Amino acid sequence: MKTSDFNYFLPEELIAQEPLNDRASSRLMVMDRQTGEIKHTVFKSITQYLKKGDCLVINDTKVLPARLIGRRKNTGARIEVLLLVRKGIDTWEVLVYPGKKAKIGDKIVFGEGMMEAEVIDIIEGGNRIVKFSYKGVFETVLNELGEMPLPPYITHKLKDKARYQTVYAEHDGSAAAPTAGLHFTPELLKEIENMGVKIARVTLHVGLGTFRPVKVEDVLEHEMHSEYYVVEQEQADIINSAKKAGGRIISVGTTSTRTLESVADESGLIRAESGWTKIFIYPGYKFKAIDCLITNFHLPESTLIMLVSAFAGKEHVMEAYKTAVEEKYRFFSFGDAMFIV
Known part of the structure; x- marks a missing residue:
């Protein structure tokens, strides 16, 4: 077949x-x-x-509004993080773009410092494990900062x-x-x-x-x-x-x-x-x-x-x-x- x-x-x-x-x-x-x-x-x-x-x-x-747009803390360069699988309370497997820029120990800042993620591991296939830090409730912060992870064939922004x-x-x-x-x-x-x-x-x-x-x-x-x-x-x-x-x-x-x-x-x-x-x-x-x-x-x-x-x-x-x-x-x-x- x-x-x-x-x-x-x-x-x-x-x-x-x-x-x-x-x-x-x-x-x-x-x-x-x-x-x-x-x-x-x-x-x-x-x-x-x-x-x-x-x-x-x-x-x-x-x-989940799982698409997060952030900045690398050390350079200010734009970086995109997509939440895939929750691994712990504040730990997630994520897809990062551009991926090669995210090394272990790198930190990514979202929403003018409202939330931060540190890359703690790189796993098979290139996905990253990151640990988030923030104030308040994770879901509340995510709802404010995150965008819906629309499939690639949808090019219009969802209102x-x-x-x-x-x-x-x-x-x-x-x-x-x-x-x-x-x-x-x-x-x-x-x-x-x-x-x-x-x-x-x-x-x-x-x-x-x-x-x-x-x-x-x-x-x-x-x-x-x-x-x-x-x-x-x-x-x-x-x-x-x-x-x-x-x-x-x-x-x-x-x-x-x-x-x-x-x-x-x-x-x-x-x-x-x-x-x-x-x-x-x-x-x-x-x-x-x-x-x-x-x-x-x-x-x-x-x-x-x-x-x-x-x-x-x-x-x-x-x-x-x-x-x-x-x-x-x-x-x-x-x-x-x-x-x-």
Whole structure:
């Protein structure tokens, strides 16, 4: 299986640069994964395709404003720090640009001295371990100084940080948003609940590996990134009771899907647990947990389009993407959505 099998032509103007004012007014492509049949509607009409007894599974991770612009203390040179993984109370693994300038012992100042970071280690791959010092609460300082770590294909500056969060974001830890969830509003979620659809929450902290292209031609040689997940017992019970009653498990996004498939047994029942997953889902994978998938339109040759192709069939998915381009759907993080049933 070749990475190039998952390539497609995308005009640059179809990459959504800004979110719509009304989250739920984005377009929605509904695709039958058995036949490949496609229907076009708007996201708020997704209720027409849901039914009582279904279970909607959302990822309630919260994106950190993890991009910090600082100055090297000894030279005053501009330097950018991106928080990746928390290693301790004030210690983080970070990506630094320009990286070669950050030596062990170097200090970086942010916000006219509001916060300072010292490089304490350089690890394999070139990432740094830094220790922060500041006054007050770290999250408060970060919210004031940090910017949202938008993916590289978004070139416009985000005016409102909240627009790169789902309305149900709760647990800090992601370097990127679980973008399929960006289409939901509180009103739409309430309408869905009132229909008798259960809503269950899982947490998977999305890492920067989401944006990394697959650089090998043989898909099987790709090294998948690792992400931390949590599934609480109460939420596992909601999902399992819906499945046992014959309801569909509808995963909101590839991140919820990777979490559910990581903790499902062979019968599709969900275990309550936490840990790190490197699950790589590509065509040939046998799904255990999910019945339907809500997802955005993903980058060519990405692990995300491979996951979607595993669920709906590569031929169906590539034809759907071709149709989306012809119909001028908006692509990627702030773009339109698919509901695969």
